[in-house]
Amino acid sequence: MTSIPILKERESQIWQKGETPFSITCDKHSLAGAISQRACVFCGSRVVLYPIADAVHLVHGPIGCAAYTWDIRGALSSGPELHRLSFSTDLQERDVIFGGEKKLAAVLGELIDRHRPKAAFVYSTCIVGIIGDDVAAVCRKVEREKGIPVLPVHSEGFKGTKKDGYKAACDALFRIIGTGPINDISPQSINILGEFNIGGEAWIIRKYYERMGVQVVSVMTGDGRVDEIRRAHGAALNVVQCSGSMTQLAQMMEEKYGIPHIRVSYFGIEDMSKALYDVAERFPDNPEIMARTREMVREEIAAIRPELAEFRKDLEGKKAAIYVGGAFKAFSLIKALRHLGMRVILAGSQTGNDEDYEMLRDLCDDGTVIVDDANPLELSKYIIEKDADLVIGGVKERPIAYKMGVGFCDHNHERKIPLAGYVGMRNFAEEVHRSVSSPVWRFAPRRGAKLEKTEVTPC
Amino acid sequence: MLTTSETPTEERYAATRNACKLCTPLGACLAFKGIRGAIPLLHGSQGCSTYIRRYLISHFKEPVDIACSNFAEQTAIFGGGLNMKVALENINTQYAPEFIGVATTCLSETIGDDVPMFLKDFRTTHADEDLPPLAHVSTPSYSGTHIDGFHGAVRAAVAAVVREKGTGDHVNLLPGMVSPADLRHLKRIVSDFGLFFVMLPDYSETLDGAPWWEYHRIPEGGTPVDAIARMGSAAASIEFGRILAETDAGDSAGMLLRKDFDVPLYRLGLPMGVGETDRFFAALEAVSGRPTPEKYVKERGRLIDAYVDGHKYVSGVTAAIYGEEDLVVGLAAFLGEIGITPVLCASGGKSGHLKQKITEVVGDIDKKNIQILSGADFIDIADIAEDLKPDLIIGHSKGYSVARKIDTPLVRVGFPIHDRVGGGRLHHLGYRGAQELFDRIVNALLEKRQADSGLGYSYM
Numbered sequence: 001m002t003s004i005p006i007l008k009e010r011e012s013q014i015w016q017k018g019e020t021p022f023s024i025t026c027d028k029h030s031l032a033g034a035i036s037q038r039a040c041v042f043c044g045s046r047v048v049l050y051p052i053a054d055a056v057h058l059v060h061g062p063i064g065c066a067a068y069t070w071d072i073r074g075a076l077s078s079g080p081e082l083h084r085l086s087f088s089t090d091l092q093e094r095d096v097i098f099g100g101e102k103k104l105a106a107v108l109g110e111l112i113d114r115h116r117p118k119a120a121f122v123y124s125t126c127i128v129g130i131i132g133d134d135v136a137a138v139c140r141k142v143e144r145e146k147g148i149p150v151l152p153v154h155s156e157g158f159k160g161t162k163k164d165g166y167k168a169a170c171d172a173l174f175r176i177i178g179t180g181p182i183n184d185i186s187p188q189s190i191n192i193l194g195e196f197n198i199g200g201e202a203w204i205i206r207k208y209y210e211r212m213g214v215q216v217v218s219v220m221t222g223d224g225r226v227d228e229i230r231r232a233h234g235a236a237l238n239v240v241q242c243s244g245s246m247t248q249l250a251q252m253m254e255e256k257y258g259i260p261h262i263r264v265s266y267f268g269i270e271d272m273s274k275a276l277y278d279v280a281e282r283f284p285d286n287p288e289i290m291a292r293t294r295e296m297v298r299e300e301i302a303a304i305r306p307e308l309a310e311f312r313k314d315l316e317g318k319k320a321a322i323y324v325g326g327a328f329k330a331f332s333l334i335k336a337l338r339h340l341g342m343r344v345i346l347a348g349s350q351t352g353n354d355e356d357y358e359m360l361r362d363l364c365d366d367g368t369v370i371v372d373d374a375n376p377l378e379l380s381k382y383i384i385e386k387d388a389d390l391v392i393g394g395v396k397e398r399p400i401a402y403k404m405g406v407g408f409c410d411h412n413h414e415r416k417i418p419l420a421g422y423v424g425m426r427n428f429a430e431e432v433h434r435s436v437s438s439p440v441w442r443f444a445p446r447r448g449a450k451l452e453k454t455e456v457t458p459c
Numbered sequence: 460m461l462t463t464s465e466t467p468t469e470e471r472y473a474a475t476r477n478a479c480k481l482c483t484p485l486g487a488c489l490a491f492k493g494i495r496g497a498i499p500l501l502h503g504s505q506g507c508s509t510y511i512r513r514y515l516i517s518h519f520k521e522p523v524d525i526a527c528s529n530f531a532e533q534t535a536i537f538g539g540g541l542n543m544k545v546a547l548e549n550i551n552t553q554y555a556p557e558f559i560g561v562a563t564t565c566l567s568e569t570i571g572d573d574v575p576m577f578l579k580d581f582r583t584t585h586a587d588e589d590l591p592p593l594a595h596v597s598t599p600s601y602s603g604t605h606i607d608g609f610h611g612a613v614r615a616a617v618a619a620v621v622r623e624k625g626t627g628d629h630v631n632l633l634p635g636m637v638s639p640a641d642l643r644h645l646k647r648i649v650s651d652f653g654l655f656f657v658m659l660p661d662y663s664e665t666l667d668g669a670p671w672w673e674y675h676r677i678p679e680g681g682t683p684v685d686a687i688a689r690m691g692s693a694a695a696s697i698e699f700g701r702i703l704a705e706t707d708a709g710d711s712a713g714m715l716l717r718k719d720f721d722v723p724l725y726r727l728g729l730p731m732g733v734g735e736t737d738r739f740f741a742a743l744e745a746v747s748g749r750p751t752p753e754k755y756v757k758e759r760g761r762l763i764d765a766y767v768d769g770h771k772y773v774s775g776v777t778a779a780i781y782g783e784e785d786l787v788v789g790l791a792a793f794l795g796e797i798g799i800t801p802v803l804c805a806s807g808g809k810s811g812h813l814k815q816k817i818t819e820v821v822g823d824i825d826k827k828n829i830q831i832l833s834g835a836d837f838i839d840i841a842d843i844a845e846d847l848k849p850d851l852i853i854g855h856s857k858g859y860s861v862a863r864k865i866d867t868p869l870v871r872v873g874f875p876i877h878d879r880v881g882g883g884r885l886h887h888l889g890y891r892g893a894q895e896l897f898d899r900i901v902n903a904l905l906e907k908r909q910a911d912s913g914l915g916y917s918y919m
Contacts, residue, residue: 002674007549030505032529033546034553040506062565062600063475064482068510070857085838090475093602096569106472126504126566127601130535157504158530158566376524377553380674395513399522403671414517445672 004381007034013373015357018366024357026372029161035375037323037396038350040157042125043069044165047413048245049121049153049172051196052224053077056117058087060104060135061125065157066090073413074198077223087111091127100133108142108150118226119149121172126157149176149226162325163244163351170249173220173229177253180227182234188283189215191235191259193250194242195266197222198413201420205266208276208421211296213289220246233257237282239264239275244326244351265328266420267428268336273297300422308339311429314437316341318389323371323379323397324411327352327360333392333411334363340429345386348374376400384446390436405444407435477837479781479857480807482600485511486608487562487615488525489636493660494616495681496557496591498550500526502539502574503564517877519639519666522678526550530566539567543577544584547593554676558620558684560612561595568599592684594619604808606783609636610703613659614712620684624720625692629655630746631722633698633713635729635785636874639667639883644891648740648755652747657686657693659712667883691720695746697739700785701728701819705812728820729785730888731896732793733762735820739889758890765894766797769901772919774798776904778851779844781805781835781858782873784813786887790853790872792820793893799900802847805832805840837861851903856882868903872896 006014012025030036042059046069049057053075059066070086077083089107091100104122112120120142124135135152143150151172155165190209195202202222209216217235218228238250238261250261262282264275280293320342322333327349334344347360348371360370369382380400383391391401394412401408409431411419419428441447484501488511491499501508508527515523526549528534528542543561550556563574578593596615598608613633634645642663649656664680690696698704698713704726706714716722725746730739736759740751776799780790784806791801804817814831818824824831830847832839841861844852852862855873862869876882886892909916 004674004676005553007553009549029531030529031545031549032542033500033526033549035508035524035526036505036529037509038505039509040504043506043509058474062482063478063480063604064485064507064510064565064600066475067478067481068514070477071860086477088475088478090478091565091601093599096565096599096601103472107474110472111474111476126530126535126564127569130566130569157506158535159532161505375553376522377674377676384674395516396509399516399520402520403522404674405670444670446670 002381002384004377006378010034014371017361017364017368022361024370024372026357027353030373036373037375038373039162041160041165042123042155042157044162045123045153045155045169048166048169049221050083051075051221052226053083054080054118054225055082056087056111056115056120057083058108058111058120059123059125060089060128061091063088063090065125074416076197076200082115082117096127096131099131101138104138105142112146119151119176121151121153123153123155129156151175166245167248173249174252176226176229178233180230182231185217185234186215187236188213188286188289189217189235190237190239190279191217191232192219193238193240194246195219195222199415199418201418201424204418204421204423209279212280212293214279235259239279241265242326243328265332267329267332269301269339269425270335271332272421304422304426307426308429311433312341314433318342318436319345319387320390320392321346321383321388323348323374323393325350327356331359331363336425336428344368345388346382348372390432405441405447409435475836478807479805479835479837480604483598483603483605483608484562484564484600485514486605487596487598487612489515490609490612490660491560492665493662493681494558495683496677497560497681498524498526498554498556499560499562500546500550501562501564502528502543502567503530504566505529507564518875518882521666521668535570539572540577544581547581556591556677558591559593561593562598562612565600592619606636606808610711614715616659616687617690617712617715620687621691621720623691627689627692628694629657631690631693631696631716632656632658633696634658635699636783637888638885639663640886641888641892644886644889648889651752652743652749654747657690658682659687690716693722695723695725697725697727697742699727699729701788701816702784702810702812705810728792729789731789732796732893734796735789735792736889755890762890762894765897769897770798772901772904776851777802777849778853779803779849781840781854784808784810786873788816788820791817793896795821797897800827801829802849803830803843805835807835809834868907870900870903
């Protein structure tokens with residue numbers, strides 16, 4: 001046990017399987033002073049729209065929000081890289097007093113003239129509504145003048161949680177969808193939603209579907225292009241990963257364009273295969289799609305199986321703690337870790353909902369701690385008490401693991417290698433193995449480093 | 460936004476593209492992390508603390524816990540008083556801190572929250588509890604840059620804790636925003652003069668520590684609160700920053716201590732290079748009444764010997780430099796004395812004093828064709844660097860895109876360094892810092908020459 005206290009108001013958001021009947025509170029605003037690992041509404045919008053590479057992304061507000069999200073994640077592009085530039089109206093005191101609309105209009109015009117983007121997204125930050133800027137009106141005006149979509153993103157940081165930011169991003173995307181030609185789109189076609197190409201994953205997934213004989217109309221938003229998104233309403237099916245962020249868009253498209261959607265995950269062998277089979281099943285009139293899928297899955301699994309078996313030898317019985325943004329990723333990770341012989345002792349997410357946590361409950365072993373909107377102290381407490389060998393999370397979780405002498409796998413936006421698909425499963429295993437089996441842990445005090453003095457004697 | 464020299468920027472609206480600055484609250488959080496047992500508390504949105512934590516972690520690679528009062532929609536309407544109270548209570552329960560540093564954000568400033576009153580109310584309603592000092596710094600991100608937040612927080616800590624004058628023989632050291640390695644080096648130097656000292660802030664351990672045996676709610680190290688309390692009775696304060704020295708009277712911690720507590724103040728440039736470091740050592744000699752210890756005389760000697768050994772590789776070389784204004788002035792001073800012309804000196808800050816201060820340390824900037832760029836962003840820097848084709852770029856990781864674009868070596872200094880390990884372990888200050896910088900600069904030039912050569916020399 002540790003002496004780390006859990007705040008009373010936080011107790012209902014933590015549950016340990018096997019002890020008490022299932023009950024977990026979620027979907028609530030983070031507790032002040034608790035040091036949540038969550039970000040804000042702006043963050044939610046920014047992560048979803050960020051990878052659209054031929055758009056200008058203008059952050060309307062003081063400099064911080066733009067500075068902290070400049071080139072923050074891979075979001076690889078096979079062409080233009082406009083998204084990697086950080087644009088801000090950089091509001092100053094006098095703008096706050098007199099309003100920032102004029103500056104916004106001028107800055108937007110300047111950026112559009114200089115960079116000739118296919119669209120512009122304008123993100124509102126906290127103070128924009130408070131100083132009374134009518135961002136939508138400015139966007140409409142510039143849109144008329146410049147002849148490209150100029151989309152306001154209502155992402156004021158404090159107006160909800162990251163999920164509200166996803167919604168604001170989906171609203172912006174929905175406004176461009178339906179504005180492009182769809183005459184050449186095959187009936188066997190999909191949009192890939194909620195895949196952001198951080199380490200090149202969108203390319204891997206797109207290739208799988210294309211090998212099956214399915215046309216990929218758009219990826220939203222990994223390696224994204226405005227013209228592709230404009231055509232997205234021509235696809236026969238929406239395939240949604242990262243359900244927390246993009247399910248809303250899929251639902252809106254279902255309602256307006258009658259496009260059905262399925263939820264998938266591309267992490268781990270089972271979920272990856274299911275994501276392919278589920279799509280193939282949607283095209284029963286083309287049995288060759290399913291046949292090709294079967295063959296491809298067989299080939300891909302056969303290619304990585306020997307290596308996975310090697311990694312497993314060293315990883316068998318090791319314990320992992322998972323803390324991720326959306327809970328859906330946690331499901332895949334639990335299954336992927338089982339493939340490596342590893343057990344999950346903590347599973348948590350920033351933005352999971354009731355349904356997510358019930359699924360986590362069913363998936364986890366006895367003794368696993370499930371936590372919603374955790375903070376560094378809670379994570380540390382269970383990493384220590386459950387004696388984790390590995391933490392899977394993002395940048396903010398990494399130093400917690402390292403200080404306690406525990407391995408770490410970045411499954412968030414700083415990763416540089418693709419972790420999706422079959423090749424991604426192999427990469428994941430290698431990454432986990434590389435960290436867990438490193439010889440450095442024997443020097444970490446908490447992991448059995450010798451405390452006694454080293455003695456040497458003369459010969 | 461581009462401003463050549465010091466012309467004000469507001470005449471025409473322009474986008475800031477790839478900012479060469481961070482927001483004010485980040486600097487405040489960093490400074491507060493250098494106080495023992497401290498938790499910084501941002502009064503604003505959850506994202507403010509999370510983004511700033513993420514950013515600091517990417518450089519220091521250490522746990523950085525920063526609390527937030529976490530505004531919701533109704534908070535912005537009714538004010539953040541209740542959130543502040545809940546946040547303070549939860550921090551006290553969870554972390555048992557020895558100090559809480561409250562920094563505001565653009566949101567709480569814009570709605571007009573009266574933070575000093577919130578803190579007063581909190582002290583009143585918790586009068587029976589043993590509360591830690593609560594410092595408050597106003598850091599709206601629409602005003603100034605991270606360095607202003609940093610200095611503001613140091614001043615706020617002094618204002619919150621120091622109460623008494625006195626006649627101590629210790630010295631206050633106000634180093635500014637430097638690396639953990641620099642802080643350790645400074646402590647060593649001052650100790651070697653036989654001086655007792657209070658250095659504020661001191662994140663040399665809190666943001667660069669060993670792995671833990673057990674979990675620390677707040678990392679060990681930092682300036683103790685009772686040491687800060689003694690700053691009012693010091694024999695002298697030494698405060699770095701030629702730009703900082705231009706701030707209005709009383710605006711820096713050093714000035715506050717001079718004004719309210721009669722502590723004599725030495726205002727020096729960041730001790731980068733021989734000249735500026737000599738001034739620092741002269742101040743220590745004056746305060747301690749002792750000559751510079753032999754080991755630093757030798758260190759200085761080795762540095763000058765290295766200058767001589769390497770002079771041909773750097774003489775006539777040009778560099779583009781950027782960062783906080785005081786760092787840029789320090790770098791310019793150092794580069795000037797080894798024969799490198801800083802043809803472009805850029806900062807996202809715009810104190811209005813950069814040109815004058817660079818002139819002070821390098822001489823006639825017009826004659827040397829040195830361009831000074833205040834309120835700069837990295838697109839401005841890239842545009843000018845492309846034109847000037849400097850031999851070197853010196854600054855933090857954010858300049859990598861520029862260096863890559865013009866195929867020029869980047870020597871990493873300052874903050875943030877998030878594309879290399881060891882950013883916190885770099886020395887910039889003192890003879891040792893100059894030695895390290897000199898070696899790295901010469902080697903960067905040699906490496907480039909070697910790599911570009913068809914022959915592949917294995918001798919210099």
